[in-house]
Amino acid sequence: xxxxxxxxxEEALRSAVRDLLTDHCDAxxxxxxxxxxxxxxxxxxxxxxxxxxxxxxxxxxxxxxxGATHREVAVVMEELGRAVAPVPYLTSAVVATExxxxxxxxxxxxxxxxxxxxxxxxxxxxxxxxxAYRVVRHEDGLLHGELTGIADAAVADxxxxxxxxxxxxxxxxxxxxxxxxxxxxxxxxLATVTLAGVQGRLLGDAEPAVRRALRAGAGLLxxxxxxxxxxxxxxxxxxxxxxxxxxRPVGGFQSIKHRLAQLWLEVxxxxxxxxNAADALANGDDVDMAVTVxxxxxxxxxxxxxxxxxxxxxxxxxxxxxxxxxxxxxAKADSIAYGTPGAHREALAALADLQAP
Amino acid sequence: MTDAEELxxxxxxxxxxxxxxxxxxxxxxxxxxxxxLAWVHYPQGLGGLGAPRSLQAVVDAELEAAxxxxxxxxxxxxGLGMAAPTILQYGTEEQKRRFLRPLWTGEEVWCQLFSEPGxxxxxxxxGTRAVREGEDWVVNxxxxxxxxxxxxxxxILIARTDPDVPKHRGITYFVCDMTDPxxxxxxxxxxxxxxxxxxxxxxxxxxxxxxxxxEIGDGWKVAQTTLNNERVAIGGMRLPREGGMIGPIxxxxxxxxxxxTHDLHQRLLKLWxxxxxxxxxxxxxxxxxxxxQPGPEGAGMKLAxxxxxxxxxxxxxxxxxxxxxxxxxxxxxxxxxxxxxxxxAGYRYLRSKGNSIEGGTSExxxxxxxxxxxxxxxxxxxxxxxxxxxxxx
Numbered sequence: 001x002x003x004x005x006x007x008x009x010e011e012a013l014r015s016a017v018r019d020l021l022t023d024h025c026d027a028x029x030x031x032x033x034x035x036x037x038x039x040x041x042x043x044x045x046x047x048x049x050x051x052x053x054x055x056x057x058x059x060x061x062x063x064x065x066x067g068a069t070h071r072e073v074a075v076v077m078e079e080l081g082r083a084v085a086p087v088p089y090l091t092s093a094v095v096a097t098e099x100x101x102x103x104x105x106x107x108x109x110x111x112x113x114x115x116x117x118x119x120x121x122x123x124x125x126x127x128x129x130x131x132a133y134r135v136v137r138h139e140d141g142l143l144h145g146e147l148t149g150i151a152d153a154a155v156a157d158x159x160x161x162x163x164x165x166x167x168x169x170x171x172x173x174x175x176x177x178x179x180x181x182x183x184x185x186x187x188x189x190l191a192t193v194t195l196a197g198v199q200g201r202l203l204g205d206a207e208p209a210v211r212r213a214l215r216a217g218a219g220l221l222x223x224x225x226x227x228x229x230x231x232x233x234x235x236x237x238x239x240x241x242x243x244x245x246x247x248r249p250v251g252g253f254q255s256i257k258h259r260l261a262q263l264w265l266e267v268x269x270x271x272x273x274x275x276n277a278a279d280a281l282a283n284g285d286d287v288d289m290a291v292t293v294x295x296x297x298x299x300x301x302x303x304x305x306x307x308x309x310x311x312x313x314x315x316x317x318x319x320x321x322x323x324x325x326x327x328x329x330x331a332k333a334d335s336i337a338y339g340t341p342g343a344h345r346e347a348l349a350a351l352a353d354l355q356a357p
Numbered sequence: 358m359t360d361a362e363e364l365x366x367x368x369x370x371x372x373x374x375x376x377x378x379x380x381x382x383x384x385x386x387x388x389x390x391x392x393x394l395a396w397v398h399y400p401q402g403l404g405g406l407g408a409p410r411s412l413q414a415v416v417d418a419e420l421e422a423a424x425x426x427x428x429x430x431x432x433x434x435x436g437l438g439m440a441a442p443t444i445l446q447y448g449t450e451e452q453k454r455r456f457l458r459p460l461w462t463g464e465e466v467w468c469q470l471f472s473e474p475g476x477x478x479x480x481x482x483x484g485t486r487a488v489r490e491g492e493d494w495v496v497n498x499x500x501x502x503x504x505x506x507x508x509x510x511x512x513i514l515i516a517r518t519d520p521d522v523p524k525h526r527g528i529t530y531f532v533c534d535m536t537d538p539x540x541x542x543x544x545x546x547x548x549x550x551x552x553x554x555x556x557x558x559x560x561x562x563x564x565x566x567x568x569x570x571x572e573i574g575d576g577w578k579v580a581q582t583t584l585n586n587e588r589v590a591i592g593g594m595r596l597p598r599e600g601g602m603i604g605p606i607x608x609x610x611x612x613x614x615x616x617x618t619h620d621l622h623q624r625l626l627k628l629w630x631x632x633x634x635x636x637x638x639x640x641x642x643x644x645x646x647x648x649x650q651p652g653p654e655g656a657g658m659k660l661a662x663x664x665x666x667x668x669x670x671x672x673x674x675x676x677x678x679x680x681x682x683x684x685x686x687x688x689x690x691x692x693x694x695x696x697x698x699x700x701x702a703g704y705r706y707l708r709s710k711g712n713s714i715e716g717g718t719s720e721x722x723x724x725x726x727x728x729x730x731x732x733x734x735x736x737x738x739x740x741x742x743x744x745x746x747x748x749x750x
Contacts, residue, residue, distance in 0.1 A: 003644070
C-alpha cells in the first residue's frame with residue numbers, strides 16, 4: 001500500500017514554498033499581471049528555481065537536479081495551486097522534464113533543472129495521456145506546421161515538438177512564431193505555435209516520451225487541484241464565519257453548513273487520491289490506475305469547490321477584484337487539462353476490467 | 358515498552374501452548390485474552406499489554422498465518438466497538454474484570470439501549486427514568502432500534518436520573534442485565550422483511566448501583582465515548598480494492614455483458630472511482646492513526662460509506678433489470694448479526710437505507726463536521742437552559 005502521508009522533509013518543503021508565495025504572489029498582483037501583456041510571474045519563477053532549485057526536483061543530481069521524486073513535486077504543486085501561481089512549473093519542471101527524461105537528453109535536462117531554460121511540450125493541454133495528439137510535418141530536415149493550445153508556450157525557451165516521422169524534436173522558441181490565445185485560465189495561458197520550416201534537434205521517439213510526460217502531468221495536476229480546492233474551501237469558511245445576514249453569521253445556516261461539510265469531504269478525498277497518484281508515480285506501482293482515479297476524482301471536486309466559493313461569496317464573488325474567479329478559471333481549465341474526467345473514466349474501464357457495452 | 362519482536366514471540370508462545378488445530382475455539386480465545394494479545398493497547402490483565410495500538414497488526418498477522426480462530430468481530434460488534442471502550446474509560450476495576458473478557462471472547466453479546474421513540478437524533482431528550490431505591494436503580498421506559506437485543510446478555514443503557522436539570526445534565530449511564538425481570542424484547546420488522554432491530558420495554562427493572570458507569574448525572578459525557586467509537590467502527594474498516602459494495606456489482610458487470618448499457622456504464626465508473634477514493638481516504642486515516650497523528654477524516658467516513666452503499670446498491674438493482682424486479686426472501690426472521698452486504702441486491706438496497714440513519718443521521722453528522730472540523734457556528738439551541746421536565750414533548 002502506498003504511503004499517503006507527508007514526510008517531515010515534505011512538510012518543510014511546503015512551508016518554504018508557502019512562505020515564498022505569501023511574500024511574492026498575492027492575489028492582487030496575480031490579477032494585475034493577467035491584465036498586462038506578460039501574465040507570467042518570472043521573478044517568482046526565478047525565486048522558485050534559482051533560489052530553491054525546485055525546477056530540478058525530478059532530475060538526477062548528476063544532471064544538476066535534486067534527485068527527488070514526484071512526492072516532493074506534488075507538495076510544490078499543492079502550494080502553487082493554493083496561490084494560482086502564474087509560473088510554468090507543471091509544464092516545464094514536470095511535463096517537459098518527463099519527456100526529456102524519457103529521451104535521455106542530458107544537456108537540455110541540465111538547462112531545465114536549473115530553471116534558466118523553460119521548456120514546453122508542444123502538445124495541446126487538453127490531450128489525455130492515452131489520446132491522439134497533433135504532429136507537425138518533418139520535411140527535408142525542417143519542421144512545418146501549426147499547433148494550438150500549447151500551455152505556457154509564451155515563456156518557453158525550448159519547444160518539444162512531435163513530428164510526423166515519429167520523432168520528438170527540440171526547437172529554439174525564437175525560431176517559431178508563438179501567438180498568445182485568449183485563454184479561459186488567465187494564469188496558465190495557451191498559445192499557438194507556428195513552425196515555418198525551422199530547425200529541430202531530434203531527441204528520440206515521440207510516442208513513449210509524450211505518454212510518460214502527459215501521465216505525470218495528469219497525476220500531479222491532482223495535487224494542484226487539491227491545493228486549489230483546499231484554498232477555496234478555507235477562504236469560504238473564513239468569510240462565512242464573519243459575514244452576517246439576518247443578524248446571524250451566514251455560516252451558521254444549516255443548508256450552508258451542510259454544503260461546506262460536503263465539500264470538506266470531497267477535499268479530504270482528493271488529498272488521498274492525489275497523494276496516492278504522487279506516490280505511485282514515485283515508486284512505479286499501479287501508476288496508470290492511480291493517476292486515472294486521481295484525475296477522474298480531483299477535477300470535478302476542484303470545479304465544485306471553486307463554484308461553491310463563488311456562489312457563497314455572493315455578489316463579491318462575481319467581481320473582478322475578488323480572486324475567486326482566478327480559482328474558478330484555473331479549476332475549469334484544469335478539468336480539461338491532460339484529459340477530462342470522462343476521458344479518464346473511459347481509460348479506467350479498461351484498467352478495472354469494466355468494459356463498455 | 359512492548360515492541361513488535363516481543364509481541365511476535367508472545368504470539369508464538371501462545372500458539373505453541375494452544376495449537377489451534379487441537380484446541381477448542383473458546384479455550385483458545387480465553388488463552389489469547391489472558392496472554393494480553395486480544396487488544397494489545399488495553400492494560401495488562403484486561404486482554405492487553407499497554408502496547409501501541411498499531412502493533413495489533415503484528416499479532417493478527419501471526420495468528421492468521423497459523424490459522425487461529427478469531428472472536429468473530431461481526432457477531433460482537435456492539436460490544437467490541439462501543440461497550441468495551443466505554444467500560445475501559447469509565448468502569449471500575451471490578452466492572453472491567455467482570456465484563457471485558459466474556460465480551461471479547463463473544464461468550465456474552467452486548468446491545469445498546471440509547472434511542473427512544475421520542476429521542477433519536479435528539480438523543481439527550483430521552484425519557485426512560487431511573488429512580489434510586491437503596492442500592493438499586495429502578496428503570497422504566499421504552500427503547501427502540503436495538504440491534505441484537507434478542508441475543509444480548511448485557512446492554513449499555515442511558516436513562517434520566519434528574520428531570521429537574523437541562524436535558525444533557527440529568528442522564529446516567531448503566532449496564533443493564535438483559536435477562537432481568539422487566540426487560541421485554543419485541544422484534545421490530547424492517548423494510549427488508551426481517552427483524553434485525555427490536556423495541557425494548559423496561560418495566561421496573563432493578564439495576565444495582567454497582568453497574569453504573571461514571572458519575573450520576575454524567576451519562577451524556579460517557580455516551581459521547583460510545584458514540585464516537587461507534588462511528589469509527591461503522592466507517593473505518595480497512596478494505597482491499599473493490600472490498601465494499603462496489604465488489605458485487607463489478608462482478609455482475611463482468612459476468613453479465615447482456616445487462617450492460619451506456620448509461621449504467623457511466624454511473625458505474627463514477628461510483629467505482631468514488632469507492633476507490635473513499636478506500637484511499639480510509640487508508641490514509643489509518644496511516645495517520647498508526648503514526649500517532651489522528652486526523653478529522655473519521656468524521657466523514659461514515660457519511661461517505663452511507664451514500665456510496667445506497668447509490669451502488671440502487672444502481673445494482675437497476676442493472677439486474679427483470680431480476681431487479683424480484684426479491685430473494687421476505688420471510689420475517691431475526692438474524693444474529695448485522696449484515697450490510699449479505700444476500701442479494703434488493704436486500705442490500707433496502708438495508709443500506711439505514712446506513713444514513715443508524716449511528717447518527719447523515720444530517721447530524723454533517724452538522725458535526727461543519728461545527729467541529731470547519732468551526733462554523735453551532736445550531737441555535739432553545740432547550741439549553743430549560744429543565745428537562747419543562748420541555749415541550
